Amino acid sequence: MPRVTLKLFALLGARLPPGSVANATEVVTAEGTCVADILSGFGLTDRECHLVLLNGNFVPVDERASTRVTEGDAVAVWPPIGGG
Amino acid sequence: MSWTGKFLRIDLSAGTVKTEALNRDWARQYLGQRGLATKYFTEEVDPKVEPLAPENKMIFTTGPLTGTAASTGGRYSVVTKGPLTGCIACSNSGGFFGNELKNAGWDMIIVEGRSPKPVYLSIENETVEIRDASAYWGKTVWETENGLKADHQDPLLRVASIGAAGEKGVLYACIVNDLHRAAGRSGVGAVMGSKNLKAVAVRGTRGVRVKDPDRFMAVATEQKKVLADNAVTGQGLPKFGTQVLMNVINELGALPTRNFREVQFEGAHKISAEAMHEPRPTDGKPNLATNGACFGCTIACGRISRMDPGHFSITSRPQYSEPSGGVEYEAAWAMGSDCGVDDLEACTFANFMCNEHGIDPISFGSTLAAAMELYETGVLTKEMTGGVELKFGSAEALVKMAELTGRGEGFGLELGQGSRRFCAKYGHPELSMTVKSQEFPAYDPRGIQGMGLTYATSNRGACHLRSYTVASEVLGIPFKTDPLSTDGKAALVKAFQDATAAFDASGICIFTTFAWSLENLAPQLDAACEGEWTPEVLLEVGERIWTLERQFNLAAGMTAKDDTLPKRLLKDAAKTGPAKGLTSGLDKMLPEYYQLRGWTPDGVPTPETLSRLAL
Numbered sequence: 159m160p161r162v163t164l165k166l167f168a169l170l171g172a173r174l175p176p177g178s179v180a181n182a183t184e185v186v187t188a189e190g191t192c193v194a195d196i197l198s199g200f201g202l203t204d205r206e207c208h209l210v211l212l213n214g215n216f217v218p219v220d221e222r223a224s225t226r227v228t229e230g231d232a233v234a235v236w237p238p239i240g241g242g
Numbered sequence: 243m244s245w246t247g248k249f250l251r252i253d254l255s256a257g258t259v260k261t262e263a264l265n266r267d268w269a270r271q272y273l274g275q276r277g278l279a280t281k282y283f284t285e286e287v288d289p290k291v292e293p294l295a296p297e298n299k300m301i302f303t304t305g306p307l308t309g310t311a312a313s314t315g316g317r318y319s320v321v322t323k324g325p326l327t328g329c330i331a332c333s334n335s336g337g338f339f340g341n342e343l344k345n346a347g348w349d350m351i352i353v354e355g356r357s358p359k360p361v362y363l364s365i366e367n368e369t370v371e372i373r374d375a376s377a378y379w380g381k382t383v384w385e386t387e388n389g390l391k392a393d394h395q396d397p398l399l400r401v402a403s404i405g406a407a408g409e410k411g412v413l414y415a416c417i418v419n420d421l422h423r424a425a426g427r428s429g430v431g432a433v434m435g436s437k438n439l440k441a442v443a444v445r446g447t448r449g450v451r452v453k454d455p456d457r458f459m460a461v462a463t464e465q466k467k468v469l470a471d472n473a474v475t476g477q478g479l480p481k482f483g484t485q486v487l488m489n490v491i492n493e494l495g496a497l498p499t500r501n502f503r504e505v506q507f508e509g510a511h512k513i514s515a516e517a518m519h520e521p522r523p524t525d526g527k528p529n530l531a532t533n534g535a536c537f538g539c540t541i542a543c544g545r546i547s548r549m550d551p552g553h554f555s556i557t558s559r560p561q562y563s564e565p566s567g568g569v570e571y572e573a574a575w576a577m578g579s580d581c582g583v584d585d586l587e588a589c590t591f592a593n594f595m596c597n598e599h600g601i602d603p604i605s606f607g608s609t610l611a612a613a614m615e616l617y618e619t620g621v622l623t624k625e626m627t628g629g630v631e632l633k634f635g636s637a638e639a640l641v642k643m644a645e646l647t648g649r650g651e652g653f654g655l656e657l658g659q660g661s662r663r664f665c666a667k668y669g670h671p672e673l674s675m676t677v678k679s680q681e682f683p684a685y686d687p688r689g690i691q692g693m694g695l696t697y698a699t700s701n702r703g704a705c706h707l708r709s710y711t712v713a714s715e716v717l718g719i720p721f722k723t724d725p726l727s728t729d730g731k732a733a734l735v736k737a738f739q740d741a742t743a744a745f746d747a748s749g750i751c752i753f754t755t756f757a758w759s760l761e762n763l764a765p766q767l768d769a770a771c772e773g774e775w776t777p778e779v780l781l782e783v784g785e786r787i788w789t790l791e792r793q794f795n796l797a798a799g800m801t802a803k804d805d806t807l808p809k810r811l812l813k814d815a816a817k818t819g820p821a822k823g824l825t826s827g828l829d830k831m832l833p834e835y836y837q838l839r840g841w842t843p844d845g846v847p848t849p850e851t852l853s854r855l856a857l
Contacts, residue, residue: 165493168478168486171516180511181489208473209717214493214820216722234493238473240717240756241487241571242710 160187162227164196165234170207173200187227194222196233209236243453244306244770245269246349250370252363254437255296255355259370264349270773271856273780275305276332277747277787279321279350283330284790286352289797293325293429294411294436296356302343302402302442303351305749306771309344309450309537311459313466314751316341316537323798324428325436326413326605326660327679327703330794333416333430334707334746335402336536337423339444342400344749346446357438362390362403365444375440380406383418383600384561390443403441404431405600410650411435412658414605414681422567422597423536428680428702431600458769465762466540472757474719479543479753480533484571485515487684487712492579494716494725495819496689498682499579500634501611502675502808505686505816509584513574517586518545524552529586531565541753545570547590555591555641562594569593569603572706575684576607577644581614582634592644599648601658608681609661610643612673621668628653675811678703678804687811687828689821690715692723692731695831698805699735701791707752709738719756726820728827732834740784747787786855789839789847793857802845805832 165182166174174183185196197207210217211234217225227233251260265282272278279301291298300322307315318340324331343351346367353363357372360379364371378386387401401419408415408431415431416424425431434440452458469475478486491497492510499507511517518530527548534544547568549556556562569577569589577583577592596603610632616622617632624631628646630653632639646654656664661681665674675682680703687694692711697704706712711734715725723734741760745752748767760777767775806812811826836843840851847857 165489167489167516168482181516209490211493214495216724218722232493234489236486236490237478238717239478239482239486239490240474240713240719240753241479241484241490242707242753 160189160191160227160229160231161185162187162196163232164200165232166200167234167236168239169237170202170235173202191227192223193217193225193227193233196227197222197235202235206237207235208238210234243451243772244310245274246344246347248348249350249352250348251352251354252372253354254357254361254372254439257357257372259372271783272787273306273744273747273783274349275303275308275317275319275747275749276321276334276743277783279303279319280330280332280787280790282350282352283321284794287323289794290799291323293323293328293433296437298323298433300353300430300433300437301350302353304340304344304349305747307766308749309341310452310770311462312538312750312766312770313462313469313540314536314538314754315749316539317749317751318343319746320417320425320430322430322433324430324702325432326429328798329678329702329800330791331428331430331702332746333425333427335417335419335423335425336539336751337420338537339400339402339419340749341537342444342446344446344450345448346444347448351442353437353439356436360438360440362441362443363439365442367446367448378440379409382406382598384421384598386441387421390441394443396445399443399445401441401443404434405598405648406650407599407601407648407658408432408435410655412601412647412650412655413660414602414658416600416602418597418600424597424600426602427604427705452770453772454769458766461765461769465758465766468762469540469754469757474756475541475754479541479756482515483533483543483545485518485545485569485574487571488514488574489516490716491685494689495816495821496686496725497575497579498675498684498686500582501580501615501673502686502810503615504818505689505821506818507579510579512584513578513586513589518547518568522550524550529590530568536751539751543753549590550587553587553591555588562591566594567597572684573603573607576604577640580607580611581640583637583640584635585637588637588640591641595641595644595648601648604683605660605681606644606647606657608675609657609664610640612661612665612675613657614639615673616665616668616670621670672809675808676704677807678800680704685712686816687807687826688816688824689819690725691728691827692725692734694807694811694826694828695731695735695835698807698828698832699835701788701795707742709735709742710752711735711738713756720759726824728830732831732838735835736838739788740781742784743787744780744784747783782855786857789851789855789857792847796846805845
């Protein structure tokens with residue numbers, strides 16, 4: 159049962175469970191869970207999840223359903239954002 | 243239309259004010275603002291001029307869309323030779339000053355010479371006077387702006403001014419307008435101070451005429467809808483500002499930390515956009531009071547912060563208890579993670595200081611970070627810093643040094659010479675994280691490879707706003723590229739540089755480019771301005787501007803050897819994150835970049851390139 163840290167930033171932060179600290183929560187997953195499973199488990203759509211990083215590495219939208227998570231991974235997600 | 247067709251020439255040595263007609267041929271070739279002013283500047287100023295000598299000139303310049311109904315159409319720039327860099331300097335600012343200058347009937351102000359005594363320039367439409375500013379010399383930006391408004395009995399007067407930092411030659415002094423918007427980089431405020439010019443105060447009520455008002459209003463409205471409907475410009479930037487990048491770049495392993503020794507900061511969340519929204523445990527209020535917009539802006543990314551009244555820094559500063567300009571991402575990074583400081587209130591206080599006294603928080607924070615590394619390695623001692631322990635992570639050191647540098651006093655004057663000169667003075671030039679003597683912004687080139695080439699080739703020294711490839715490499719705008727790869731980055735950087743120059747020349751904010759391309763800008767210019775303005779024409783204008791800036795820098799003495807990065811980024815691999823084990827691959831990108839630009843392997847534009855661009 160891998161434990162994964164899910165981080166939801168910017169407007170997506172409102173989707174975190176109450177009491178979450180530093181925009182992060184721990185998710186206990188089943189073996190073979192993919193990034194897409196975690197996102198859908200929080201009701202997040204592909205359109206909302208503009209930028210998804212797995213341990214800092216970009217996960218393209220068409221690879222979210224095939225990218226498995228393992229113990230200790232961190233999935234960080236942002237809606238469309240900009241800066242400078 | 244939409245140029246006013248005239249500009250002011252102010253000779254401070256002679257005390258004269260003249261009006262001149264705008265060169266329309268140059269306007270067609272260089273559009274406006276960054277482009278047109280650079281053309282005037284390079285025609286009139288010896289590239290080898292000493293930046294703080296009277297022979298250097300400075301140009302306050304608007305673009306053709308400044309003062310119009312185009313979204314974000316309130317920008318102005320200051321073009322001069324930068325004292326920090328020895329390169330062409332062009333610092334761009336928002337707020338309301340640019341709009342006011344254009345509405346007073348002026349495309350530009352060319353300032354020459356040096357006044358024998360402190361003066362300010364008063365502009366009320368066509369009534370222009372050089373006035374005594376002795377009473378304001380030594381005053382802060384905030385005191386000057388509020389004082390001039392009271393003197394003129396006009397709360398709508400728009401003021402661009404310098405603080406003591408600019409007067410005393412801090413080499414990254416800003417020109418600040420509207421209290422907390424700044425022409426921030428390269429030390430344009432020090433040039434203003436060298437001329438004994440304290441402020442420019444403008445009131446303009448003449449309006450700005452466009453070529454085809456009906457078509458312009460239709461297309462400007464249409465393009466505002468594009469901004470509103472875009473999730474970045476319509477939601478993300480208004481709500482979280484540029485500061486939303488703090489956690490993104492940290493997760494990516496590209497957040498320069500403790501003078502670029504590391505690429506991830508354990509305290510990033512505490513100084514992030516998300517933290518600015520969270521109620522403080524001390525008073526239950528968030529740091530962020532509201533967002534703010536410049537003239538005509540429909541994005542409103544600005545941060546207005548209210549400090550914690552119980553924070554140690556503010557106890558003797560009642561003027562800082564009111565909401566004011568809060569940290570943007572660059573300031574939060576430079577004074578936060580680069581100095582190892584995770585105290586959001588201290589960063590906010592230091593940012594207020596930068597605004598009040600007129601210094602660039604990027605260069606200040608980065609120079610302080612280098613000083614902290616010198617302190618930790620024992621090169622600097624407490625006796626040398628005026629009794630301040632310059633340890634990484636010290637919020638006390640940050641706020642103290644911000645004040646000393648802003649006021650141009652004590653050890654702050656040393657920090658005010660910038661990182662390259664400072665580190666060289668203490669025998670460790672390799673610790674200066676600069677290109678062409680200008681301090682880096684907030685993206686580590688080991689984790690975002692395109693930014694290494696961006697910094698190395700930037701015409702005004704290290705800068706993110708000359709080709710913001712982060713948009714593509716991280717945010718996927720307009721398409722996603724791999725931040726860890728050098729493949730294709732030469733072409734990406736060139737494309738961003740040329741398009742950005744065109745946006746900068748138009749009078750529009752570069753943040754529109756999260757939703758707009760030249761396809762969105764061109765129809766607005768075409769409806770507003772004489773001539774035919776297409777995306778293709780604008781791209782050529784952008785390339786012409788870029789090459790002209792390069793020509794000036796080469797004539798000033800820069801060579802291809804200056805298109806490089808500090809050894810730390812080329813030799814020392816990132817220690818953590820996705821870029822672990824990587825250095826900057828600048829050597830793989832730079833030759834291709836020169837080739838794509840039509841430059842020789844030594845970085846010099848070929849005669850064919852110059853001819854193609856009518857240079």
